[in-house]
Amino acid sequence: MKMSFNASDFFYPLLKTTPFSQPFSTHKTLTNSDSPTNLSHLVFGLVSSEKAWHHRKAYIESWWRPNITRGCLFLDKDPSPELLPWPQTSPPYRVSDDITQLLNKSEIRAQRMVHGIMELLRELDHENLQWVVMGDDDSIFFVDNIVDVLAKYDHTKYYYLGGHSEFLLSNYLFSFNQAFGGGGIMLSYPLAKALARDMENCLKRYVFLDSADNTTRACIADIGANLSPQKGNHQLDFRGDISGLLSSHPVSPLISLHHFDMLEPIFPFKDRFESTRHLMTAAKADQSRMLQQTICYHRQSNWSFSISWGYSAQIYERIIPRSYLQIPIETFKPWVRTPRPPNYLFNTRKPSWDPCEAPHVFFFESMEKTIERNEILTSYSRAWPRALPACSSSGNHSAEYIQRIQVLSPPTKRTEVDRCECCDVVRMDSVKAEIRVRECMTGEIIA
Template sequence: MLFQMKPRFLPTFTFTVCALAFYLISISCTNFFYPLLKTTPFLDTFSTNNKIRDPPQATATADSRTNLSHLVFGLVGSEQAWHHRKAYIESWWRPNGTRGYLFLDKAPSPGLLPWPETSPPYRVSDDLKELLNKSEIRAQRMVHGIMEVLREVDYENFRWLVMGDDDSIFFVDNMVDVLATYDHTKYYYLGGNSEFILSNYLFSFNQAFGGGGIILSYPLAKALARDMENCLRRYVFLNSADNTTRACIADIGANLSPQKGNHQIDFRGDISGLLLSHPLSPLLSLHHFDMVEPIFPGTDRFESTRLLMKAAAADQSRMLQQTICHHRQSNWSFSISWGYSAQIFERIMPRSYLQMPVETFKPWVRTPRPPNYLFNTRKPSRDPCEAPHAFFFESVEKKTESDEILTSYSRAWPRDLPACSSSGNHSADYIQRIQVFSPANKRTQVDRCECCEIVGVDSIKAEIKFRECMTDEIIA
């Protein structure tokens, strides 16, 4: 259950060895990791002709602002998994808006036909067994998908290639806004690390993890596609798609530009602690929803995804952005993760503390000891002055008369704790709903978070209004 994780004790040395052994075995068979590097000598380079065309003269001017039509998506998945994973992709895919392809490992079975217009058009991946002289080509199939996308698409206005998995959830409006800040005529390789330190250590701290999205500018994607078969032969001993992609790109001369909004989600269990304290960066992607608990109480994974995207449809620029304000009369702290959740703490807490995620989640696999994550965390607490009252997103409404968006968050469960005595015994148990009014306009400022005011507290609800922070305002 959300926010009900119990602290775990450090495993013994014997358990540590077993856990790491389990990890090494599991990554060889899971759909989410690939085996470790083998120290096989490099193979000779072969010359090939991948028939990658140069784009015709674009109809849009080179300095026009990037928009959704400039992005092409390449999603790689399995026919077997698509039966239940298509709901993730369809939650963000926009027929006649987004463009790209889903590459399956084999032709769809009759149960998937006729192919719906709500899904990306599909293609069947090339068979690489003969090319690479090996039977296990799943990792290489994903990398080769980059070339296969370029082989399919109309190059007109093509600026960015976004590769993902069949369970990647992309926030395309935010992606467009972030990519608009980069020069698409240069060689750019964008994406996010794994949140789990061991994953980065075993594969690379310099790679984008593909489930969270690998984003390539068109010139880099074209250069990679032209050298694709050579590079796959050069790194045939690598059985990690993401690491192979990194290696091929490094040989072209480009390196990763990390994005804090791309999330691999290498966790297990309840990830609400992470989503409640998102970095000050636009949310670009989420992944591995099959491996974590539903993010909203009382829903399944697909219902949770649809509910999250309902908020995203109203305002992606504020999705999961954390806003904090204080009710001084009651000594309460409010923390809002827009479009997802709200919390009340019964004492005044500074932003420096509340921005650290609560470790409600577990690492991808158990490890001997911390650190496990690329960010600082705090442990869940049952201290009445530390434990929050939890509220989750329920509805969104556009208020045209006031040019605002109203999001409502309802109490998830009773806190079942006494009031915080050190701050005056001001219990928030009676609050059942939090209503948040935010500006209807897209937020473009990312150097500083928004601030808020508690504009009303009555017998059942609290009302909060977002605003830009004042010049010298301190959130503490």
């Protein structure tokens, strides 16, 4: 079966030497720091084209931290006058090297991103460098979570980190052993350096491959390293509405979200760029809890609450155990039509019009830090009326009158994610519910 997309569509043309638009310190020798991993130990290589950057820069600028994050953006040609002067809010840019003669072919899109790993090290190798992160121009990265995840690994060893595609067929056609680059590829410094040293030879060995992600995997395999999959890297090879997935995220730090140009806006009544900025307002307060699902119950009404921190909240009009609520509602469609299931690397549940199965849906509205209680308050407002009768089997307690859900959470980030958090419904009135998030007690059962 021939697919209509390139699995590594973020591997755009890379690298022709041009001056940086912003200054960087570029020490050429490495003395690996023994200090705990922090953002200064990472460099980002972000790939775009001059044409795409006009409408995609808002994605990158939503998470890029000027003068803090290190890295650069690779374009296929010099920016047009409309993009100049180059703003401080964007990563500094470079234009890709022309490697057509090296590979003796004109179509080098797949190889350019791989070659970019070498180019990035050539320009931004510095004395404290521990990790190289490569990504796409329509991907959102959660850099605090990236740092926390990478800090758990020994950066002096060979590590190749990233995520599978959630779409089963993508993995089957390309590889179950590759990181899908739209969701980000993270390489420890020694592995990136070894890959750079063998870059030209490897690109020639695999010149026949038309996937940049698969080429990267093949080159790394020849060095002797294999993928360490990360659940928080999201390639998002889907179409349509991904709210069902984002509302039931696994218990793992959110690292990246890809394919924003191909998906519906993740918030109602906002466009894609507004949705991106809105999501990042919650991320600025606490990335460790982003999209982390917390479930609790209001026994008097027989209601179940499911909170996806910083994104959505749901009320079900009956008591439903976590083992069921953690299964995403299939609001989305696969990247391409397939003859039959399975389509995904995870279980899904179909949308339902049963009033005992269909949730009342609320989306993130605002965030504030409460000084008097030393907590973070996130508010979620009703998206639309559910327009269904009450669930009769659990007492006909309709939640239609609830217009807002307020969630109080600790101001400190989570450092261990071996288990989800728990919550309590602490207050209900005529229009809103108030919920407090906490660590689960020893032996506590969420049911």
